[in-house]
Amino acid sequence: MQQQEEKLRKIIHLGFEISQIKDIDLLLEKVLSEARRFTNCDAGSIYVREGDNLKFSYAQNDTMQQKLPPGKKLPYSTFTVPISKNSIAGYVASNGSILNIADVYEVGSLYPFSFNRSYDDLTGYRTSSMLTIPLKNFRDDIIGVLQLINAMDQNDNVTSFAHEDEELIIYFANNAATAIERAKMTREMILRMNKMAELRDPKETGPHVNRVAAYSVVLYEAWAFKKGLPQDEIDKNRDVLRMSAMLHDVGKVAISDMILKKPGRFTPEEFLVMKLHTLYGANLFADIYSDFDESAAIVAISHHERWDGKGYPGYIDPHTQKPMPGYETENGEARGKKEDEIPFFGRIVALADVYDALSCRRCYKEAWDENDVLKTIGEEAGKQFDPELVEVFLESIDTIRQVEKLYPDHE
Numbered sequence: 505m506q507q508q509e510e511k512l513r514k515i516i517h518l519g520f521e522i523s524q525i526k527d528i529d530l531l532l533e534k535v536l537s538e539a540r541r542f543t544n545c546d547a548g549s550i551y552v553r554e555g556d557n558l559k560f561s562y563a564q565n566d567t568m569q570q571k572l573p574p575g576k577k578l579p580y581s582t583f584t585v586p587i588s589k590n591s592i593a594g595y596v597a598s599n600g601s602i603l604n605i606a607d608v609y610e611v612g613s614l615y616p617f618s619f620n621r622s623y624d625d626l627t628g629y630r631t632s633s634m635l636t637i638p639l640k641n642f643r644d645d646i647i648g649v650l651q652l653i654n655a656m657d658q659n660d661n662v663t664s665f666a667h668e669d670e671e672l673i674i675y676f677a678n679n680a681a682t683a684i685e686r687a688k689m690t691r692e693m694i695l696r697m698n699k700m701a702e703l704r705d706p707k708e709t710g711p712h713v714n715r716v717a718a719y720s721v722v723l724y725e726a727w728a729f730k731k732g733l734p735q736d737e738i739d740k741n742r743d744v745l746r747m748s749a750m751l752h753d754v755g756k757v758a759i760s761d762m763i764l765k766k767p768g769r770f771t772p773e774e775f776l777v778m779k780l781h782t783l784y785g786a787n788l789f790a791d792i793y794s795d796f797d798e799s800a801a802i803v804a805i806s807h808h809e810r811w812d813g814k815g816y817p818g819y820i821d822p823h824t825q826k827p828m829p830g831y832e833t834e835n836g837e838a839r840g841k842k843e844d845e846i847p848f849f850g851r852i853v854a855l856a857d858v859y860d861a862l863s864c865r866r867c868y869k870e871a872w873d874e875n876d877v878l879k880t881i882g883e884e885a886g887k888q889f890d891p892e893l894v895e896v897f898l899e900s901i902d903t904i905r906q907v908e909k910l911y912p913d914h915e
Contacts, residue, residue: 511542511669511672514542515542515672515673515675515676518538518542518676518679519675519676519679519680521534521538522538522679522680522683523679523682523683525683525687525739525743526687526690526743526744526796527687527690527691527743527746527747528684528687528688528690528691529562529718529746530721530739530742530743530746531683531684531687532550532552532561532562532684533562533564534739535550535650535680535683535684536548536549536550536562536563536564536650537564538676539650539652539673539676539680540564540652542669542672542673543635543652543655543665543666543669543673544655544656545633545635545652545653545654545655545656545665546565546566546567546653546654546655546656546662547563547564547565547566547567547629547631547652547653547654548563548564548565548650548652548653549563549564549651549653550562550563550648550649550650550651551585551593551597551648551651552648552684552688553587553597553646553647553648554584556586556587557584557585557586558584558585558586558587558593558594558597558648558649559582559584560580560581560582560583560584560585561582561648562580563578563580564578565578565629568627568629574729575726575729575730576902576903577903577906579902579903579906580906581909582910587646589615589616590616590617591617591620592605592608592617592619592634592636592651593636593649593651594617595615595616595617596636596637596638596649597638597646597648597649600638600640600644602635602636602637602638602670602673602674603635603636604634604635604664604665604667604670605633605634605635605636606632606633606664607632607633608631608632608633608634609621609631609632619631630662631653631654632653632654632662633653633654633655633662633663633664633665634651634652634653634654634665635651635652635655635665635670636649636650636651636652637649637650637651637652637673637674637677638650638677639677639678639680639681639684640677640678640681641678641681641682641685642678642682647681647684647685648681648684650677650680652665652673690747694747694750694751695710695713695750697751697754698710698713698750698751698754700754700757711911711912711913712860712864712913713749713750713752713753714750714910714911715856715860715864715907715908715911716749716750716752716853716856716857716860717745717746717749717750717856718746718907718910718911719855719856719859719904719907720745720746720749720852720853720856721742721745721746721749722900722903722904722907723855723856723893723896723897723900724738724741724742724745724852725738725742726896726899726900726903727852727892727893727896728741730896740795744795744796744799745799745803745849745852747796747799747800748796748799748800748802748803748853749803749849749852749853749856751785751788751800751803751804752785752803752804752807752853752857753785753807754785754788754804755780755781755782755783755784755785755786755787755788755804756781756784756785757784758780758781758784759777759778759780759781759784760777763777763778764778779808779816779817780817780825782804782806782807782808782816782817783805783817783820783822783825785800785801785804785805786801786804786822787822787823788800788801788804789801789804790822790823799849802847802849802850803847803849803850803853805817805822805850806841806846806847806849806850806851806854807850807853807854807857808854809840809841809842809846809850809851809854810840810842810854810887810888810889811842811843811846811851811886811887811888811889811890811891812842812886812887812888813839813840813841813842813843814840815840815841815846815854815888816840817838818831818837818838818839818840818841819831819838819839819840819841820838826838827839843890846890851889851890851893852893854888854889855881855889855890855893855894855897858881858888858889859877859881859897859904862876862877862880863877863908864913865913878898878901881894881897881898882894882898
């Protein structure tokens with residue numbers, strides 16, 4: 505009884521922790537990792553409902569993770585399965601009940617589904633016990649499925665999931681479902697803001713901003729791992745960075761179509777107007793109500809600064825659009841920020857944004873070859889980009905490539 509009470513207190517605390525996360529991708533990661541920690545299992549995945557399908561949205565596997573170098577993340581691909589009785593996740597989503605299987609290889613004729621062994625065959629991993637939980641919101645709607653794999657005993661041997669923990673994990677899953685719905689709404693609001701920019705500038709697509717934001721988080725996490733930052737600080741920072749990076753160019757909504765949609769090169773006068781999108785973006789978040797507002801303003805105004813001080817807008821007041829006293833150049837313009845004067849999040853998004861712009865096809869250019877992109881970024885270390893971040897970026901290129909696959913451009 506005392507042990508169950510302790511587990512209940514832990515579940516309640518976990519519910520509070522996940523409620524603090526605003527970004528949907530980071531929330532899914534946190535929900536899965538905490539559910540796995542609570543049940544002491546080796547692996548797991550989360551599916552999020554999209555219409556009549558479940559989208560495989562996040563996966564973790566400690567056994568496979570241990571084969572990677574420190575700081576690297578396990579790659580995975582997204583796919584969808586129909587909500588039907590032909591798969592374990594689909595079966596749980598269709599009937600809304602938890603499913604505890606001691607060995608998925610021994611399902612036999614007990615259920616209408618069979619276990620898909622393709623991942624095990626490909627990797628040599630052996631899936632055995634599986635606990636699959638529906639994610640239900642307060643209206644009792646299924647919004648996803650949480651799947652936990654291979655419970656471990658005290659000697660790290662695979663065992664069955666304890667039936668006495670099922671009620672507690674269902675309680676956690678229901679709290680997670682509410683948090684996931686809230687985070688999805690936040691993501692949709694951010695994407696709608698970007699759609700306004702996309703109507704004006706076709707380069708600002710949903711996949712583009714999602715990639716830039718995800719690259720930014722990869723960069724930050726790799727940098728923070730090297731620095732040995734505490735995990736709670738990393739979690740907090742990457743949450744606000746992820747959302748802020750998606751809105752890096754939202755200030756373009758205030759730029760005239762005559763300039764924004766001009767097919768050729770800008771005149772010097774037009775480029776001066778174009779550069780104002782950084783100030784307009786910062787002004788959208790001028791009223792600071794949260795860490796996100798502050799971070800979004802910082803990213804918007806500083807993602808075009810350069811490490812060598814030749815970027816823009818520099819030391820300029822976003823409200824008056826005039827140089828700050830003491831930071832004027834000889835011709836009266838604002839001096840560009842350089843090196844550590846540039847806010848760290850701005851330096852991260854600057855690199856992520858340029859990488860995506862060079863790597864992807866646009867209406868005015870073809871995608872660059874990856875070798876040329878990486879060569880250019882390497883050459884710009886210490887000039888356009890923070891050299892330390894360039895080093896981290898190049899070390900993380902495998903993860904960057906994986907992120908790129910998660911957010912493909914629309915055909």
